[in-house]
Amino acid sequence: MNEQLVSMITQLVIEKMGNQTPDEPSHETAVPIEDHKEILIKLQAKETSEANIVASPSAIERSNEPLIKLYHSESHNHEQLYYSASNNEPTDTMAPITAFKFEEDEVSESVQAAKKHTPARIGVGRAGTRPKTKTWLKFRLDHAAAVDAVYGEVTEGLLQKLDVFQVTTRVTDKEEYITRPDLGRRLSDESKTLIQSKCAKNPKVQIILSNGLSASAIEENVQDVYLALQQSLNNLNIEIGTTFYIDKGRVALMDEIGELLQAEVIVYLIGERPGLVSAESMSAYICYQPRIGTVEADRMVVSNIHKGGIPPLEAGAYLGTVVQKILHYKASGVGLVAKEG
Template sequence: MSDTPTPLPENPAPDPWLGLRRYTAARIALGRTGTSVPLRELLAFRLAHAHARDAVYSLLETERLLGELEEFKLPIYHVRSQAENRSQYLQRPDLGRTLHEDSSRALQDSAPASSDVALVLADGLSATALNQHALPLLRLLVPRLQQASFQLAPLTVAEQARVALSDEIGVALHAQLVLILIGERPGLSSPDSLGAYFTYGPRPGLTDDARNCVSNIRPEGLSYPAAAEKLFLLIQESLRRQLSGVKLKDETGLLE
């Protein structure tokens, strides 16, 4: 047996997945060095992981957000869940689903008699997503809802919030339907993905089968115009049929 190493081919076959990288941010066609991925891909993975961790601990830019929301000429409430801080929020998901007593009392004391749609903006698992994408989306969605003569409840900004917190907010605001824009769980290629969940007939205790979701709202995912159009059509249909969740299918045909 010869001790001479086998030379590597001068022109190795191209990775058959390489052409697909233009269509997705998923980690495909990374190549390899021996039995490992190339150093540049390993470093890129570690950077993406750091971005995801940063997004989980990111803070809502509350003052800026509250100021910018004034352009919609709607009352604005600022509430928080029972989770006292980020650490408790991550360890106790149940506390993020229930309003703090002070916030609950404030909503009930000044809520309108009735409304069609309540809009909630929540940090969720990525305040970065809400900071970056909520206002551009609302600037397209709110006018559509108003032009359709839907009565909008006051806007609500919620901190340390889970999706189900919107049910309690919807009840307090006497809303037929509640829509919450919330930062989604960060992925290794999407630390700033915004999700939109809406529920007809909100009330505490509902499970996810009662909701509809439009996810990955961001320039690299579902564009603002496409998301606003899809949400408007789904909300319109939800109010017309008086239901949401698994009984309401997305028949808009809209992709991006």
């Protein structure tokens, strides 16, 4: 240790203590500084002969000031000492500094179990008052997928593969389709003529397809559902009409089609409104003799058809059994439930 440096520091301390006011207690007695522990001097010798000096506040301050925190830079875990700024002796409490966390990274066992049974955003944590970066980016991705599902279009290649023709409603564009649901419940005049000329009259089952509010749902699911439904109905010896696709259609459009074709049962495969869990969910609405003025209580629906819900192939096979039951009881919706009961 540099003895000259120690001598200089000691002299400065003595001079400082000699400048005290008469009202303040004197510290010029020959009592060692270490015994009173009121002044802390820390010298750290380095290879470059540089020294770091940390001194506590002067003992002349007697107000109730907050504790002064001194950190040992040579410690890798940054242990912390607390010294009082008053005349009282410093506390001997030493506590390691730990990184502050708003929320533990590990979630409880109950939350882990719940996450296995739902795709909902639970136990994702937060950073302060905001979601974590990974959670926020996933939210933005799901939101973008939902927007794409609504504004997207079903490809011509899929319609050709399914061998269906296309008709339109009275809607002119996507914005009008979203803001005017009533226009999506009526066919255009050209579409009425095309349906009457191409479709078989009085079919037992009429299958219709529509993008609805999710073109992604049709792209991902309709082929498997449609083919499985066809096979199921053929195995049950149930006649199927001429299938076609409706662009920008609503659920209640099945009533007008029922009037045009006088179908006994209509199965309407339509893309559902996307959410932030899945933008590819499709539903199948079924109704016995739908006509203009049919109430919603007479419709049935098998929803949540997608890879994370009801598997498309399984949904198609199940729809065949539902149609069989409807034809047997000649009712659907609450009427079917009443007759079954």
